[in-house]
Amino acid sequence: MRCLLLLVVFFVAGPWKHPGEARPLVPAVMLFGDSLVDIGNNDYIQTAAKANFPPYGRDFQDHIATGRFCNGKVLSNFIGEALGFTGSPVAYLIPEASGENLLSGANFASAQSGYYDQTAHMYNVVPLSQQLEHFKEYRHKLVVQVGSNQAQSIISDSLYIISAGSNDYLFNYYVNPFIYKSQDQFSDLLIGILNNTVAVLYGMGARRIGVFSLPSFGCAPLAVTVFGHGGNDTCVTRLNNDAMRFNRKLSTSVELLSKRYHDLKIAVLDLYTPLYSLVTSPGSQGLEDSRRGCCGTGTVEATVFLCNPISIGTCPNATAYVFWDSVHPTEAANNVIADSLVDGINLLVM
Template identity: 65%
Template sequence: MEVKCLLLLALFLLLGTHGGEAQPLVPAVMTFGDSSVDVGNNDYLKTIIKANFPPYGRDFKNQVPTGRFCNGKLATDITAETLGFESYAPAYLSPDASGKNLLIGANFASAGSGYYDHTALLYHAIPLSQQLEYFEEYQSKLAAVAGSSQAQSIINGSLYIISAGASDFVQNYYINPFLYKTQTADQFSDRLVGIFKNTVAQLYSMGARRIGVTSLPPLGCLPAAITLFGYGSSGCVSRLNSDAQNFNGKMNVTVDSLSKTYSDLKIAVFDIYTPLYDLVTSPQSQGFTEARRGCCGTGTVETTVLLCNPKSIGTCPNATTYVFWDAVHPSEAANQVLADSLLAEGINLVT
């Protein structure tokens, strides 16, 4: 709590003022990745991987399900607010995206997506490569609204967040015989990290200079993973957690290499693994009571329209003490903990 207060104080002091109003630390936030950061792009796709219906959004503003895979705010929502933004990041595919929204950033993420394009294609989601194409299109729209010079300044100064990889493993590798019988998890990790490296190179060439990438969470601690791969155990699946840690190690090495390759690039890994693992293994220490099940339904397998829907039986009345909202995604309360970690690790990106 003391560290959090000091961090918030530091951010407050860093926020500039103009006309009596605090100004964001960065001109915009651009987000790429999967369901952990999708704010509604999948609402406009023909896919079952959606969250634009109750009980999703139950604790969000006006209790509206927006397409966020959560009962309330995502970690990136909370992070953007702390950086000085009042508006939630707009979904890029939203037909009513305004010039104002363009000026505060955009969310290109798509639930079911990952570093490996085939993961997204399995679920009719937006592949990461397509998200980058949408970003290029966004730049043209931004220039039309703000002018070329101002648009370039926004693009260079914005914070870019990439959150992917979990879907590649849980929704593809572990259930796809073609993958797990032809390559080891270590080899698959190398493949994903290579795609990540190319993605950063592309973003850099398009003007990005502040990039934060999330690590993999403890995959073996997700309620759905325990149900599907735990063989009756109620504890985290160590094999899956080891795969996640191996991937995260490779990611750290790659980020260090990229920072040396591009001298004017600020890049950092946001460690999601440690704070979420701590929540799962010691929930009471941070005010949580349930870490084995999600709030929605039985909390063991439910996610998206598949069982987490208005007819889900057993959904908890209060998600504030649950680490997970559904069987895969953290609750808003847990996202607050993750956001605090993101801010602590990424403060150098915005200063």
């Protein structure tokens, strides 16, 4: 699938050599949301939701744990590379996020965040509303760097990615279900926040927005361990059904947004299908184990307390695993998922 995007780069920008050498398809990429795209913002806030320690980053460049919840690259890396960059744009909270480093965009995502600010507050991470405030700051810095006309051109032609919702369910709604009257009401709350987020981004100049669907989070080892009642099922059907209901509402909402803002390109980027396929048929993509995470026992590990340098049983070869820890995909799985997003991203950038 990625070959289609690379061919587009060839004809639009010249021969494809290495990431960053050809002219990118968009001037910049802006990323908002959670750990599926966060590359280290949480390293610079006071939270337990960090991944800046081994064995995270074990297979990343120079084997350094950068704050990515993965053994290597996350989706933002692969998306950036496919668009012609060297990887994800810079994490906004790091000291180096200034000057020319901001010209190719910024990554505002914060692991453990969601659409609902209360989810982020529960874990002391950066809520989506604050990520939007950071984007406002970014715009001002961009104007100082390149002037208002060029800054506006960068803002309007950039690709925006929103990755949120999984934490709202797994670490908020399912933990506190009595706070909300029904799953439908909770999903309506999240969709309303998405609509407002798109409106805010549009008002600040965004014109190309990709929204991740909810993945099949009922297949995550943590979900199976906690909500599977000790069964041997590959996935928890009830949780996946919740994700699918949300995704149907998301598709309807995105369609309405595209009609409301006639010059806005917006699309749902499906994470549910590729992850579900990896879990139920890992061998089709050259993987082997979809029931356990590579780190530790792979059943509940997802924080410093459970996936750490002395984790017992961490696998020697993560390329055979769908999940790195109990929630997050391995680099190998992220690569497959990113490939599946190419067609949707093509619709946004062309």
